[in-house]
Structure formats: structure tokens, C-alpha cells
Amino acid sequence: MRGLVALMLLVLACTASAQSLVPQPDADDLPIRAAPTADPPPEETVVAGLSSDSVAITASFNGSEILIYGAIKRETPIPAGPPLQVIVTVEAPSSGVTVWRKERKAGIWINAEAVRIGAAPGFYAVATSAALDDILLPEWDNRYRISLAHAMRAFAGEVAVESAVPFTEALVRLRQDEGLYRLDEGSVSLIDQTLFRADVSLPANLVEGAYKTRIFLLRNGQVIDVFVAPINVRKVGVERWLYRLAFDQPFLYGLMSLGVAVFAGWGASAAFRKLRRP
Amino acid sequence: MQIFLPIAEVSVNAFVLVGLGGLVGLMSGLFGVGGGFLITPLLFFIGIPPAIAVATGANQVVASSVSGVLAHVKRKSVDFRMGGVLLAGGLVGSWMGVWVFTILQQVGQVDLVVQLCYVVFLGLIGAMMLQESIRALRRSSKPGHRRRLHQHNWVHRWPVKVKFRASGLYISVFPPLLVGLAVGVLAAIMGVGGGFIMVPAMIYLLGMPTKVVVGTSLFQITFVTAFTTLMHAVSYNTVDMMLAVLLIIGGVVGAQFGTTLGARLRAEQLRILLALLVLAVCGKLALDLFLTPDDLYAIQPGIG
Numbered sequence: 001m002r003g004l005v006a007l008m009l010l011v012l013a014c015t016a017s018a019q020s021l022v023p024q025p026d027a028d029d030l031p032i033r034a035a036p037t038a039d040p041p042p043e044e045t046v047v048a049g050l051s052s053d054s055v056a057i058t059a060s061f062n063g064s065e066i067l068i069y070g071a072i073k074r075e076t077p078i079p080a081g082p083p084l085q086v087i088v089t090v091e092a093p094s095s096g097v098t099v100w101r102k103e104r105k106a107g108i109w110i111n112a113e114a115v116r117i118g119a120a121p122g123f124y125a126v127a128t129s130a131a132l133d134d135i136l137l138p139e140w141d142n143r144y145r146i147s148l149a150h151a152m153r154a155f156a157g158e159v160a161v162e163s164a165v166p167f168t169e170a171l172v173r174l175r176q177d178e179g180l181y182r183l184d185e186g187s188v189s190l191i192d193q194t195l196f197r198a199d200v201s202l203p204a205n206l207v208e209g210a211y212k213t214r215i216f217l218l219r220n221g222q223v224i225d226v227f228v229a230p231i232n233v234r235k236v237g238v239e240r241w242l243y244r245l246a247f248d249q250p251f252l253y254g255l256m257s258l259g260v261a262v263f264a265g266w267g268a269s270a271a272f273r274k275l276r277r278p
Numbered sequence: 279m280q281i282f283l284p285i286a287e288v289s290v291n292a293f294v295l296v297g298l299g300g301l302v303g304l305m306s307g308l309f310g311v312g313g314g315f316l317i318t319p320l321l322f323f324i325g326i327p328p329a330i331a332v333a334t335g336a337n338q339v340v341a342s343s344v345s346g347v348l349a350h351v352k353r354k355s356v357d358f359r360m361g362g363v364l365l366a367g368g369l370v371g372s373w374m375g376v377w378v379f380t381i382l383q384q385v386g387q388v389d390l391v392v393q394l395c396y397v398v399f400l401g402l403i404g405a406m407m408l409q410e411s412i413r414a415l416r417r418s419s420k421p422g423h424r425r426r427l428h429q430h431n432w433v434h435r436w437p438v439k440v441k442f443r444a445s446g447l448y449i450s451v452f453p454p455l456l457v458g459l460a461v462g463v464l465a466a467i468m469g470v471g472g473g474f475i476m477v478p479a480m481i482y483l484l485g486m487p488t489k490v491v492v493g494t495s496l497f498q499i500t501f502v503t504a505f506t507t508l509m510h511a512v513s514y515n516t517v518d519m520m521l522a523v524l525l526i527i528g529g530v531v532g533a534q535f536g537t538t539l540g541a542r543l544r545a546e547q548l549r550i551l552l553a554l555l556v557l558a559v560c561g562k563l564a565l566d567l568f569l570t571p572d573d574l575y576a577i578q579p580g581i582g
Contacts, residue, residue: 260341
């Protein structure tokens with residue numbers, strides 16, 4: 001029975017992976033299949049799919065759950081040694097942020113020092129099949145920027161403070177408190193070192209754009225294969241219409257907002273007058 | 279019921295927004311303040327980005343002021359001539375204020391200046407109003423006291439005098455013009471309509487009767503906030519119509535209740551209530567400035 005389910009899942013995975021292998025403009029810094037060791041080809045590769053490759057933000061949007069599943073393809077028997085591990089990451093498009101540190105001056109707390117970060121994803125989730133420190137060596141983490149500490153991508157301009165470390169740590173900590181950066185250790189379930197699945201929940205305050213899913217296969221703390229798939233997050237219906245109008249026809253949009261406000265104000269005034277003197 | 283806001287890009291409870299709008303609308307009808315100084319910080323608290331909170335707050339204030347001002351027009355408690363003069367000053371002032379705001383932004387201390395402005399102005403005005411209205415309440419309870427129409431001070435000796443019939447005033451056109459200008463500047467920097475500054479200024483500086491102050495202030499606020507909304511929508515795309523509609527639904531109903539309630543309360547009691555409210559907001563903001571924050575670090579979108 002279990003074998004049958006696994007087989008079905010595998011078939012599903014293969015068909016789904018076929019469509020997500022289409023090159024996407026977003027997957028710029030990493031190729032779709034980026035084997036860290038160019039030759040010889042890796043003995044184990046990952047085939048994977050997503051429950052959906054797009055998320056539609058409607059007026060009642062309240063977060064979304066994405067199922068990422070797949071299998072490990074290999075020609076040879078499962079190698080001996082420590083078991084295979086899987087890490088799945090989902091990240092939102094990056095944008096620039098400024099991290100301020102307050103200082104007390106003349107009794108008042110004011111923004112004193114700032115570090116400008118050129119690119120940090122608005123959302124970043126890391127799901128692993130075991131404790132991250134046990135399955136990923138620091139040099140491989142540096143190379144692929146997997147852990148939350150590496151979520152920040154680049155500084156913008158000169159760093160004017162003595163040490164930027166507390167600032168970048170604060171960014172990760174604050175975003176973690178808001179649920180925007182997440183590390184879910186052990187949330188990837190791996191069966192027989194062959195089939196895996198991970199459920200990643202996306203928060204309600206999503207930003208539109210091309211999200212990126214990365215799946216890492218690891219052995220001995222080293223990345224042996226990477227799979228990248230995009231998730232397209234976009235607004236639909238009235239959300240999309242209002243958003244487009246606000247940016248394409250700002251003056252019209254502004255007048256419309258005023259019209260709604262004036263009409264509502266007048267309407268309530270008239271309605272209450274009627275109510276009072278029937 | 280959760281609802282996703284298209285411009286703010288956050289999901290919030292629709293009923294919380296309607297309730298918030300209602301509360302602020304009640305204030306608007308009761309005191310003649312637009313409520314911007316309440317709605318803007320409240321929107322921050324529920325996680326709306328500041329720029330969007332300011333712009334959409336202005337839009338919501340338009341609706342509640344229109345609703346309030348219509349009720350006042352019916353009761354003939356709007357001085358249109360005074361409102362027009364205040365408005366002329368207000369539009370120039372708001373344009374100047376935006377210019378000052380841009381400079382502050384370049385220096386990087388907008389938050390601090392805005393907060394300090396709030397604390398200083400709310401504190402001064404609140405204390406002044408509380409003291410005055412308590413004195414007035416004591417005086418009016420003593421029988422046989424002859425009340426003057428208004429106090430005459432230096433403001434009333436300026437040239438170019440104009441008759442403001444609804445207010446029963448014959449004063450120079452410059453004091454109201456300057457009041458409008460000053461309020462416009464502050465309103466643009468603080469991201470509010472400015473009613474909470476203008477109402478006391480009209481009562482204590484211009485000597486207008488409290489009865490027409492509320493309606494006239496609402497009249498001016500309607501146009502100043504409409505101007506602000508349009509400016510924000512065109513130059514920063516920060517007006518969230520979905521958010522505005524929800525706030526407005528609560529706001530217009532609240533404003534009507536506020537106006538009805540205001541007609542039943544005595545002017546002195548009304549002023550004490552507003553004074554206490556102003557002082558409460560001031561105290562909260564002052565605490566934020568002086569107490570050690572929970573987290574010394576803060577994230578601000580953009581690298582400008």
C-alpha cells in the first residue's frame with residue numbers, strides 16, 4: 001500500500017516538475033539545476049513539484065499553504081554513510097530596507113545610526129529534514145545563502161557604523177518576530193531517503209511578485225543537488241483592478257477616492273435626516 | 279472577517295477597521311476635529327505602513343468631515359466667510375509644509391520631528407483648554423454673571439477688518455489667514471487635518487463662539503484633507519481605497535452620532551472632554567519618546 005502511494009506521488013512529481021523546469025526570468029542567480037560539482041554528474045538528483053505554482057491574492061486572502069513534494073532520482077543503490085537530508089526554502093522578492101538603532105540623546109530616544117540593506121526578501125522560510133546545523137556545513141551555507149542569517153543579500157552604499165552585525169541580526173530577529181522569516185527544523189518529511197514533502201505556509205501580508213522555491217539535497221553537510229522553481233504571487237479581481245488604477249491613473253484614482261468619501265459623507269447625512277424626521 | 283488591502287498589502291480584520299472608523303467619526307462630529315491625529319497612530323498599531331496610514335487617514339477624514347459639515351450647515355452653525363479665509367491660508371500652508379517635510383526626510387529625522395510636534399502641540403493645547411474650560415464651568419455655575427461675547431486682545435487691533443456675521447466678529451482678515459497657514463504647515467508635517475489645533479486657535483485666538491467653531495473647522499478640514507488625499511494619491515500612490523471605504527463606513531455613521539450627541543452636551547463639558555482626550559494622546563506619545571523602547575532597532579522600508 002505504502003509503495004503504491006509512493007509510486008503515485010513519484011508520477012505526480014515527475015509530471016509537475018516538467019512544467020516548472022521551464023526557464024523563468026527570476027531564477028537569475030542560480031540555474032534551474034545547479035549541481036555544485038560540474039563533473040562527474042551527481043549520483044543523486046532531485047525531481048520535485050509544487051501543489052501550485054501561483055498564489056492568487058483575492059480580497060479575502062488570508063495566507064496560503066504550499067505543498068512542495070518530490071523524489072530523489074538515482075541510478076545506483078543508496079550510498080552508505082549518513083542519510084540524505086533535504087532543505088526547502090521559499091523566498092519573496094527582495095527589496096531595500098533601512099535598519100535604525102535608537103540612542104538616548106537629551107533624555108529622548110531618537111534614531112541615531114542606520115545600516116542600509118540593499119536587498120532583503122520580504123518573506124523567507126527555511127524547512128529542513130533535521131536540525132540545520134547538523135546537516136549543513138557553514139561553507140556550503142555561505143555558498144548558497146540558505147540559513148536565515150544569510151537572508152540579507154547586500155548592503156547599500158557605505159556602512160557607516162563600526163559593526164553592521166547587530167543591525168543585520170536585528171533585521172532577522174524583527175522579521176522572525178513578525179513571522180516573516182521562519183526556520184522550521186524537521187518539518188520536511190523524508191521517506192526511505194527517496195520521497196519528501198514539505199508544507200510551507202505563506203503569511204497573509206504577502207507582497208506581489210515572483211517567489212522562489214529552492215530544494216537542496218545534502219549529504220555529509222554538503223549540497224549535492226539544487227532544484228529551483230518559481231511561485232508567482234499576484235493579485236486578482238478587484239484587488240488587481242484597484243492596484244493597477246492607483247499606479248496607472250493616480251489622478252483618476254485620487255478623484256475616485258474623494259468621490260467615494262464625499263458621497264458616503266453626504267449619504268449618511270441624508271439618511272440620518274430621514275431617520276430623525278420620518 | 280479578514281480582508282486583504284490591495285495597496286497596503288496586508289490582511290486585516292474588516293470589523294476592526296469599521297469600528298476604528300466609527301470611533302474616529304464620533305470624535306469628528308463631537309469636537310469638530312477631523313480625527314486624523316487619532317486614526318493615523320491607530321492604523322500604525324494594526325500594522326498599516328505609515329505612508330499609507332497617513333494618506334488613507336486623510337481620505338477617511340474627508341468623508342467624516344463632509345458628513346459632519348452637512349449636519350452643521352443644516353443647523354446654520356458654519357461661518358462660510360471665515361471658513362474660506364482659513365482655507366486660503368490652509369492650502370498655502372499645506373503646500374509649504376510638504377516642502378518642509380521633504381527637507382526633514384533628507385535629513386532623516388522625520389519621525390522624531392513629527393512626534394515632538396505632536397507632544398508639544400497636544401500638550402500645550404490640552405492644558406490650555408482644560409484650564410480655560412474648568413474656569414468657564416465654575417463661572418457659569420455662579421448666577422448673575424454677565425458674560426462678554428468674547429475677549430478682546432491684540433489680534434483684534436489689526437487692519438483690513440472684515441465682518442464675519444455668523445461668528446459675530448468684526449476683525450482683521452490677517453489673524454484667520456495666519457491661523458489657517460500655520461495649521462496647514464503643521465497639518466502637512468504631522469499628516470493630519472489640523473482640527474485639533476484649529477479649534478482651540480479659533481476659540482482662544484480669534485474669539486469665535488464655540489457654536490460656530492466646530493462647523494467652520496469641519497468646513498476647512500474637508501477641503502484641506504481632500505487636497506492632501508489627491509496630492510498623496512498622485513505623487514506617492516499611497517491611498518488604499520479598500521481601507522478607506524471600510525473606515526468611511528464606520529466614520530460617516532459615527533460622525534452623525536457625534537453631531538447629535540454634541541448638540542445635547544454643554545460647550546464647556548465638550549471642551550473638557552476634548553482637552554482630556556488631547557492630553558491622553560500627548561501623554562502616550564511622550565512616554566514613547568522618553569521610555570526605553572522594547573527594541574532599540576527598527577526596520578524602515580526603503581534605503582532613501
